[in-house]
Amino acid sequence: xxxxxxxxxxxxxxxxxxxxxxxxxxxxxxxxxxxxxxxxxxxxxxxxxxxxxxxxxxxxxxxxxxxxxxxxxxxxxxxxxxxxxxxxxxxxxxxxxxxxxxxxxxxxxxxxxxxxxxxxxxxxxxxxxxxxxxxxxxxxxxxxxxxxxxxxxxxxxxxxxxxxxxxxxxxxxxxxxxxxxxxxxxxxxxxxxxxxxxxxxxxxxxxxxxxxxxxxxxxxxxxxxxxxxxxxxxxxxxxxxxxxxxxxxxxxxxxxxxxxxxxxxxxxxxxxxxxxxxxxxxxxxxxxxxxxxxxxxxxxxxxxxxxxxxxxxxxxxxxxxxxxxxxxxxxxxxxxxxxxxxxxxxxxxxxxxxxxxxxxxxxxxxxxxxxxxxxxxxxxxxxxxxxxxxxxxxxxxxxxxxxxxxxxxxxxxxxxxxxxxxxxxxxxxxxxxxxxxxxxxxxxxxxxxxxxxxxxxxxxxxxxxxxxxxxxxxxxxxxxxxxxxxxxxxxxxxxxxxxxxxxxxxxxxxxxxxxxxxxxxxxxxxxxxxxxxxxxxxxxxxxxxxxxxxxxxxxxxxxxxxxxxxxxxxxxxxxxxxxxxxxxxxxxxxxxxxxxxxxx
Amino acid sequence: xxxxxxxxxxxxxxxxxxxxxxxxxxxxxxxxxxxxxxxxxxxxxxxxxxxxxxxxxxxxxxxxxxxxxxxxxxxxxxxxxxxxxxxxxxxxxxxxxxxxxxxxxxxxxxxxxxxxxxxxxxxxxxxxxxxxxxxxxxxxxxxxxxxxxxxxxxxxxxxxxxxxxxxxxxxx
Numbered sequence: 190x191x192x193x194x195x196x197x198x199x200x201x202x203x204x205x206x207x208x209x210x211x212x213x214x215x216x217x218x219x220x221x222x223x224x225x226x227x228x229x230x231x232x233x234x235x236x237x238x239x240x241x242x243x244x245x246x247x248x249x250x251x252x253x254x255x256x257x258x259x260x261x262x263x264x265x266x267x268x269x270x271x272x273x274x275x276x277x278x279x280x281x282x283x284x285x286x287x288x289x290x291x292x293x294x295x296x297x298x299x300x301x302x303x304x305x306x307x308x309x310x311x312x313x314x315x316x317x318x319x320x321x322x323x324x325x326x327x328x329x330x331x332x333x334x335x336x337x338x339x340x341x342x343x344x345x346x347x348x349x350x351x352x353x354x355x356x357x358x359x360x361x362x363x364x365x366x367x368x369x370x371x372x373x374x375x376x377x378x379x380x381x382x383x384x385x386x387x388x389x390x391x392x393x394x395x396x397x398x399x400x401x402x403x404x405x406x407x408x409x410x411x412x413x414x415x416x417x418x419x420x421x422x423x424x425x426x427x428x429x430x431x432x433x434x435x436x437x438x439x440x441x442x443x444x445x446x447x448x449x450x451x452x453x454x455x456x457x458x459x460x461x462x463x464x465x466x467x468x469x470x471x472x473x474x475x476x477x478x479x480x481x482x483x484x485x486x487x488x489x490x491x492x493x494x495x496x497x498x499x500x501x502x503x504x505x506x507x508x509x510x511x512x513x514x515x516x517x518x519x520x521x522x523x524x525x526x527x528x529x530x531x532x533x534x535x536x537x538x539x540x541x542x543x544x545x546x547x548x549x550x551x552x553x554x555x556x557x558x559x560x561x562x563x564x565x566x567x568x569x570x571x572x573x574x575x576x577x578x579x580x581x582x583x584x585x586x587x588x589x590x591x592x593x594x595x596x597x598x599x600x601x602x603x604x605x606x607x608x609x610x611x612x613x614x615x616x617x618x619x620x621x622x623x624x625x626x627x628x629x630x631x632x633x634x635x636x637x638x639x640x641x642x643x644x645x646x647x648x649x650x651x652x653x654x655x656x657x658x659x660x661x662x663x664x665x666x667x668x669x670x671x672x673x674x675x676x677x678x679x680x681x682x683x684x685x686x687x688x689x690x691x692x693x694x695x696x697x698x699x700x701x702x703x704x705x706x707x708x709x710x711x712x713x714x715x716x717x718x719x720x721x722x723x724x725x726x727x728x729x730x731x732x733x734x735x736x737x738x739x740x741x742x743x744x745x746x747x748x749x750x751x752x753x754x755x756x757x758x759x760x761x762x763x764x765x766x767x768x769x770x771x772x773x774x775x776x777x778x779x780x781x782x783x784x785x786x787x788x789x
Numbered sequence: 790x791x792x793x794x795x796x797x798x799x800x801x802x803x804x805x806x807x808x809x810x811x812x813x814x815x816x817x818x819x820x821x822x823x824x825x826x827x828x829x830x831x832x833x834x835x836x837x838x839x840x841x842x843x844x845x846x847x848x849x850x851x852x853x854x855x856x857x858x859x860x861x862x863x864x865x866x867x868x869x870x871x872x873x874x875x876x877x878x879x880x881x882x883x884x885x886x887x888x889x890x891x892x893x894x895x896x897x898x899x900x901x902x903x904x905x906x907x908x909x910x911x912x913x914x915x916x917x918x919x920x921x922x923x924x925x926x927x928x929x930x931x932x933x934x935x936x937x938x939x940x941x942x943x944x945x946x947x948x949x950x951x952x953x954x955x956x957x958x959x960x961x
Contacts, residue, residue: 323814324821328865331809348865384806384868510859513852 202369206338207232209370210299210361213342215242216375219270221261221640222246223254227274228314229301232366246640246669249661251278253633255285255356256659259294260637263620264595266421268349269637271298276314279321279360284627286325286356291624292444293419295354297345298326304364305333318360327355333362335370343375344382352387353508354419387507391524391532399479399503399520400536406477407548408555409437412460415444415623416482416506416526418616424527425449425616428481431534436549438556440468442483443608444623451612457556458565461489462759463605466564466768467556469757472497473765474555481505482526485515486624487788495764505529564757564770565609572725576603576678576749579729580610580650583676586733593645594618595638599631599655602684605755607650629658632675636662639671646674646737653679653746654703663716666742674736675744677709680751688754693781709746718742761788798827799854800873800881800951802959803843806866807833814864815843824857825849828883828926828948840868842959844950846881846926871959873951881951885929886911887920891940899939906932917942925949 204212210233214222221244226234237245248254251273258269269289273282279300289296300322303312319331328348330341338361345357403409411432417424425448432439432455439449440457449456458465460472472478478500483489485504490496496516504511504518505526512521522529569578580603587594596611597620598604604621613619620638622630631649639647649656656677666673678684686701710720719739723732729747736745757768762785805811812831819826827846834842847857854872862870873879887908889899892915899918903910908922922932926949933944953959 319810320813323810324817329810352863385865387863508859508863510856510863512859513855517852 202371204370204372205232205236206335206361206366206368206370207236209338209372210342210366211236211240211243212372213339213375214270217343217346218267219243222270222272223248223257223261223637224272225249225251225254225274225278227278227301229275229303229363230272230278230299230361230366232363233272233299233301233361245272246636247665248633248636249664250659251281252285252629253636253659253662253665255282255289255296255298256627256630256633257637257640258296258298259285259289259292260597260620260634261641262294262296262637263418263634264617264638265641266617268295268297268346271296273298273300274314275301275303275318276316278314279316279318283321283325284625286322286358288622288625288627288630289356290325290327292622293354293415294356295349296356297349298356298358300358300360302331302360302362305362306364308362318358322358325356326358327353329358329360331360331362332365335365335368338365338370339373343373346375347382348385352385388509388523389507389525389528391505391522391529393532393536395520395522396529396532396536397540399522400533400540401542402477402501402503402520403435403437403479403537404540404542404544406437407545408474408476408552409435409479409549410471410475410477411435411437411439411479411481412442412472412483413439413445413448413481414442414483417445417448417530418482420482420525420527422616424525424530427527427530427534429453431530431537434534434537435544437479438471438553440464440471442486442489442623443621445483446608446619447613447616450614452614459608461486462491462761463609463755463757465609466562466757466770467559469759469765469768470559471556475500477501477503479503479505480518481530482507484511487515490515491759491767492762492764497765562770569726572727574723574726574729574747574749576606576680576753577610578726579676579678579723579747579749580606582729583648583650583733584611586730586737587646587648590737592737593642595620595635595642595645595647597621597631597634597638597647597649599649599651599658600626600628601652601655601686602680602688602753602755603650603652603655603678605685606678611650628655632656632659632662632673635673635675636665636671639673640669647672648674648676651675651677652684653677653681653706653709654683657707660712663713663718663742663744667717671742672740673742675742676736677744677746678749679706679709679746680749680753681706682751685755691754692760693786709744713742713744716742718744720744720746722746722748724748761785794850796848796850797854798846798848798874799857800879800949801845801847801858801861802871802873802951803845803861803867804869804959805841805843805864806868807839807841808866811841811864811866812843814866815845815861818860818864819847819857822856822860824853830948830950844948846949869959871953873953876953878954879951880954881925881949882923883926883929883947883949884921884923885933885944885946887922887933887936887941888917888943889920889936889940890917890942892916895939899936902932902935902939908932
């Protein structure tokens with residue numbers, strides 16, 4: 190912008206609204222936008238055309254733009270940015286926005302809107318975007334005055350990334366984008382917002398109370414979630430330090446995988462509905478539970494009245510509304526997970542009490558006994574590929590190759606197998622739709638990850654049903670030469686639906702068979718990618734190695750055992766100690782009460 | 790926090806930015822999360838600082854009321870949330886307009902009761918009155934109940950506004 194005004198007027202208006210938006214994005218450090226053009230946002234696309242600072246990635250569906258931004262955000266810690274048009278552009282983005290809201294992912298979504306004088310007139314491609322997205326976002330804005338434009342964009346980034354992160358929508362009427370608008374810089378970082386001031390620093394008195402409880406614990410557990418990931422990689426490092434300092438067992442939620450190294454002997458694996466036997470029994474039997482950045486989700490707690498019944502609970506969360514929402518806790522600590530862990534380390538050192546090493550040793554003996562059940566055991570025999578084996582081999586081969594690897598998933602059985610059998614040593618390497626459970630998440634998310642990490646190996650572990658929900662993004666992969674690998678565990682069923690029908694509905698597989706599937710090999714080829722298929726166990730390793738070696742988009746169609754179910758499983762409405770470990774366990778269906786059947 | 794599952798009423802004062810959509814955010818929160826609203830009032834209270842005040846009367850268990858306050862407090866345009874019921878003695882007032890239609894002895898009785906309740910006549914015809922009264926919800930309920938057999942025709946109420954007693958103010 191060469192804005193050398195000859196006139197004396199102060200702050201001459203030299204930029205259009207669209208240019209102000211782009212300038213604000215640039216000042217916020219934005220490098221890439223995921224978007225799809227349309228009438229209402231043409232002025233922004235025109236401004237994008239005339240600059241080089243920000244790259245635009247053209248997706249094939251607006252939902253995918255948001256998931257791509259989520260993948261970008263989760264793998265980098267930066268805010269993901271989306272640009273879509275009014276009406277259908279905005280409504281298509283809604284699923285992605287709710288996904289980001291449920292998983293606390295920082296996203297700023299710019300939506301076009303009809304010009305201000307037409308708002309409310311049912312104009313072409315008009316939708317009440319702020320009305321529709323109000324419960325789908327952390328916050329949203331409709332900019333009705335040019336003077337507010339720059340301030341709103343800066344504020345949106347602050348709201349999206351601070352506190353408990355989340356999606357923010359800015360609705361931009363077309364006339365505001367065309368009219369000249371003033372540019373203002375972002376306020377200094379230390380200038381508090383008028384009304385929005387999330388608490389970051391923990392209350393030390395609470396931290397000391399927590400440490401006193403932890404020091405006295407005989408059967409402790411540290412249970413951490415996405416909040417630790419969101420607090421940045423240094424929070425995960427501090428967590429690892431703290432867990433090792435205490436000698437306590439540690440389990441992660443689905444959202445929290447990677448915060449603590451998978452290979453560490455103190456790691457119990459994931460907890461919850463498809464968590465490990467040892468993690469869930471530790472949760473059930475513990476006497477002190479330290480929850481950092483997790484929200485006692487129903488997939489984690491199981492039956493609330495039987496959840497960790499004998500424990501004192503410490504809950505650390507940046508969002509005060511998460512505390513005492515589902516589970517009543519004894520010591521709440523509000524603040525950023527990283528700051529809280531740093532404070533816990535400090536207080537642990539200061540507190541002179543010695544932890545009960547003897548009790549802890551007994552606790553570990555008990556845990557080792559539970560571990561001895563080897564709950565993730567499966568038998569790969571014959572030529573039919575077990576889906577668990579496919580993920581396990583994928584993990585082992587990528588580990589052996591030592592490439593920086595990022596995994597995204599769709600939603601269903603394959604997602605749980607990926608969580609169980611793919612180990613993560615570092616945070617930000619695992620992108621999955623946890624809260625909303627959005628089928629179709631994985632491919633566009635992988636796209637966003639690959640944009641942020643062009644040289645990394647990015648794999649979407651998928652199911653044959655989920656992948657079809659955003660398959661059009663194969664075209665985006667081709668356009669930008671993104672070598673994303675789609676690893677389909679193809680059992681020709683919506684596997685998790687089928688599993689529940691088997692367990693709860695008498696094996697009546699209503700509409701859960703994936704009929705008329707495409708030939709995924711040909712499908713990959715038609716999208717300018719490479720397709721391959723593994724039909725027998727002997728093919729598996731070769732296909733995985735070939736897939737990884739190809740520097741282009743690949744779909745690997747892994748034909749797996751159709752009947753395999755995902756275990757362990759805590760049936761809905763059951764407690765942690767009522768896990769089903771495998772298909773041989775008797776009375777599976779009988780374990781689900783009527784009360785449990787109404788739960789999802 | 791008590792372990793009780795007992796329901797209690799709470800009168801919550803919320804200071805918010807006076808901007809479009811803020812009331813929808815608050816109401817959406819209550820409907821979306823299934824909280825009760827007994828009454829809700831809103832009006833601008835500070836033009837210079839662009840502040841509005843919302844008064845919500847709700848009921849719930851202690852855990853739910855704590856949730857409501859935390860959920861309100863995390864809305865971006867919310868400055869301050871105060872649980873007046875929990876914080877100490879406070880005043881609650883409501884304004885009502887009550888139309889009573891009747892003739893003869895009913896009119897005399899209506900006026901007599903209105904006098905006892907300190908309701909003012911703000912409109913009169915040969916066969917109707919409109920009374921204006923302020924008070925807490927129970928007082929207005931009682932007055933309406935007495936008017937029903939006499940000829941209660943229409944009621945319009947504002948819902949509660951409330952304020953803590955004593956010198957302390959609700960600062961943004």
